[in-house]
Amino acid sequence: MAALDNAETVPRLGASSDTILPVLLFTGLALLPAAIGGETYLIDRFMRIMVFAIAAVGLDLIVGYGALISFGHAAFIGIGAYAAGILAAHGINEAVIALPVALAASTLFALLTGIVSLRTKGVYFIMITLAFGQMAFFTASSLAPYGGDDGLTIHMRDTVFGYPVLENARAFYYVALGCLLASYLLCRTLVASRFGRVFRGARENPARMASIGFDPYRFQLVAYMVSGALGGLAGFLLANATDFVSPAYMSWQRSGDLLIMVIFGGMGRLYGAIIGALVYLVAEDMLAQYTEHWRMLFGPLLVAVAVFAPGGLIGVAERLARSRRRD
Amino acid sequence: MSTTLLIVQILNGLQLGVLLFLIAAGLTLVFGVMDFINLAHGVQYMLGAYFAVMFYGVTGNFFAALVLALGAALAFGLALEFVVFRHLYDRNHLDQVIATFGVILFLNEGVKVVWGASPLSLPIPEPLAGSVALMPGLSYPVWRLVIIGSGLATAVLLYGLIRFTRAGMLVRAGATDAAMVSALGVDIRRLFMIVFGFGTMLAGFAGVMIAPILSVEPGMGDTVLIVAFVVIVIGGIGSIRGAFLAAMLVGLVDTLGRSFAVDILRLFMAPSPARTVGPAIASMLIYLLMAVVLYIRPAGLFPARGR
Numbered sequence: 001m002a003a004l005d006n007a008e009t010v011p012r013l014g015a016s017s018d019t020i021l022p023v024l025l026f027t028g029l030a031l032l033p034a035a036i037g038g039e040t041y042l043i044d045r046f047m048r049i050m051v052f053a054i055a056a057v058g059l060d061l062i063v064g065y066g067a068l069i070s071f072g073h074a075a076f077i078g079i080g081a082y083a084a085g086i087l088a089a090h091g092i093n094e095a096v097i098a099l100p101v102a103l104a105a106s107t108l109f110a111l112l113t114g115i116v117s118l119r120t121k122g123v124y125f126i127m128i129t130l131a132f133g134q135m136a137f138f139t140a141s142s143l144a145p146y147g148g149d150d151g152l153t154i155h156m157r158d159t160v161f162g163y164p165v166l167e168n169a170r171a172f173y174y175v176a177l178g179c180l181l182a183s184y185l186l187c188r189t190l191v192a193s194r195f196g197r198v199f200r201g202a203r204e205n206p207a208r209m210a211s212i213g214f215d216p217y218r219f220q221l222v223a224y225m226v227s228g229a230l231g232g233l234a235g236f237l238l239a240n241a242t243d244f245v246s247p248a249y250m251s252w253q254r255s256g257d258l259l260i261m262v263i264f265g266g267m268g269r270l271y272g273a274i275i276g277a278l279v280y281l282v283a284e285d286m287l288a289q290y291t292e293h294w295r296m297l298f299g300p301l302l303v304a305v306a307v308f309a310p311g312g313l314i315g316v317a318e319r320l321a322r323s324r325r326r327d
Numbered sequence: 328m329s330t331t332l333l334i335v336q337i338l339n340g341l342q343l344g345v346l347l348f349l350i351a352a353g354l355t356l357v358f359g360v361m362d363f364i365n366l367a368h369g370v371q372y373m374l375g376a377y378f379a380v381m382f383y384g385v386t387g388n389f390f391a392a393l394v395l396a397l398g399a400a401l402a403f404g405l406a407l408e409f410v411v412f413r414h415l416y417d418r419n420h421l422d423q424v425i426a427t428f429g430v431i432l433f434l435n436e437g438v439k440v441v442w443g444a445s446p447l448s449l450p451i452p453e454p455l456a457g458s459v460a461l462m463p464g465l466s467y468p469v470w471r472l473v474i475i476g477s478g479l480a481t482a483v484l485l486y487g488l489i490r491f492t493r494a495g496m497l498v499r500a501g502a503t504d505a506a507m508v509s510a511l512g513v514d515i516r517r518l519f520m521i522v523f524g525f526g527t528m529l530a531g532f533a534g535v536m537i538a539p540i541l542s543v544e545p546g547m548g549d550t551v552l553i554v555a556f557v558v559i560v561i562g563g564i565g566s567i568r569g570a571f572l573a574a575m576l577v578g579l580v581d582t583l584g585r586s587f588a589v590d591i592l593r594l595f596m597a598p599s600p601a602r603t604v605g606p607a608i609a610s611m612l613i614y615l616l617m618a619v620v621l622y623i624r625p626a627g628l629f630p631a632r633g634r
Contacts, residue, residue, distance in 0.1 A: 063421075069420070069421065116618060116621075116622055119621075119622065119625055120621050120625045121625070122420075123358075123364070123420065123560075123564065124560060124621055124625055124626065124627075126420075127556060127557070127560040127617065127621070128617070128618055128621050130553070130556070130614075131557070131614040131615075131617045131618045131621075132614075132618065134553075134610075134611070134614045135611050135614050135615065135618075138607045138608075138610040138611045138614075139607060139611070141607060141610075142603055142604055142606065142607025142608075144603040148603070252553060253549075256424075256428060259421070259424065259425075260425055260428060263421050263422070263424075263425050264425070267421070293436050293439070293440055294436075295432040295433065295435065295436035296432075296433055296436045296437060296440065298429070298432055299429040299430060299431070299432035299433030299434075299436070300429060300433055301429065302425050302426065302428060302429030302432065303411055303426045303429040303430060303433075305425065305429075306415065306418070306422045306423070306425045306426035306429070307411070307414045307415065307422075307426060310418060310419075310422050
């Protein structure tokens, strides 16, 4: 997609800021509960932000490194959440069973939709992923035995090997943090591997990749499935965090939110997606406390980021650092 | 499933189709000519409806309100173009998405602040209220026929403008290769502004026309926007002809699907699951249609660009 060529998405793994920033970020997140103290509400809030960050990291894998802009990514969250919810409705409350099912379901959905979607390019890819997202949304609203439009309440959180780990806010927080760290490391390893080089090459020049003997389609499909599985992981955690599943998890606005988190932080960096999710959701919370009409402030903020800060927040920080070094 | 019901639903489908066309026409041109993804196109439609309600309150005359609302929609669109969109034409699509999404958030909340969150309504102009008998036993609201008629007239007008005027020729050339048009000495920025203003006005027009039969509320443009995107993708980005045919197709498929899906499913399903599955399948149909079209023709039915 030619329009993406000017975006600064070239991974510079090994460059100092790409090591220091993620280390600082994860250390901060690990120390956060200690800093917050007894405020369970805040711990719960940040736990949910990390859950969305997992999905955003997965989305950045395909958007930032493959220029595959998925506008239906909320569907994967929804599928993971529904897997947990439906199993719970049948009395299966064990993460050791529910999590693999959630991952398998979302990966399978990614495989089936990816086979079709990856035939298209650019804007058409955006639209066809939107179409599949909408189909998942309407399927969920027709699941009458599982609540339909009204959604499905989960009466008991999943246990881990029989232990009610997720009932404790702090424990759940560290489970989410662990999942986020694992997702980040997985994607980072993938991107830097031979697989990742082919995948990135397919973004730059698919014809050349094909001519040196790689079929870009297969690499893109695998990346799309990994991305979908991370969405499923986020969905599984989200269902347990909210004790509730509903079609609203899959609405196209949610998919838009995820994309904005990725762009907001700075795409093609993975930890940018985490920063994006943090800043986006915290800013939303803070502005909402300040005024009921917080969207009137938040909207122009998004416009300002797009107009003045292409490359997202990290892009701005990097430009500032560069200009200071020059002085 | 009686013939009368079928005819009524076909007319409803056409009415939805022309409405979608009015919105999609501007969207596909802006997208095709400027390569600009304008998610805020849906709020232009919403603003058209709100402006109509406001000016109707001032003048008490629907037609005066229509003219004033069109002018206001145009002015507002041009102002937005000047303040925000102009800076984003040569950016990548993601920057455009995030900025226009911000505009949506701002304006949806803005109309809540200005006009309140509760739905408003606009009366149907007096001589056009009521129904007319099309056939014995088949009466149909006049206003819906007016929407269909004015939409078709707009389509013909647009076709004429694009086919036979110099500006139309430039628009067609721009949709095929904007850089080349610019290289040939055409002021592409001015062309963009004209196309943008015109598209905005069409969306506003759709909003005004639909306001008497729909409630005017914040967020009313969001759902329409997504369906309009489906239309332009099926039709092929940048193609007015494609947008028109796809709008009719989507309007008919959606309306007929919603009214007859349950009945059709009952032919080979038990009534109770048919009642729950039917509406879901009906809502899904247009997306299914888009996926199938893109699978067979990855650039839509009538792609404007030769790529």
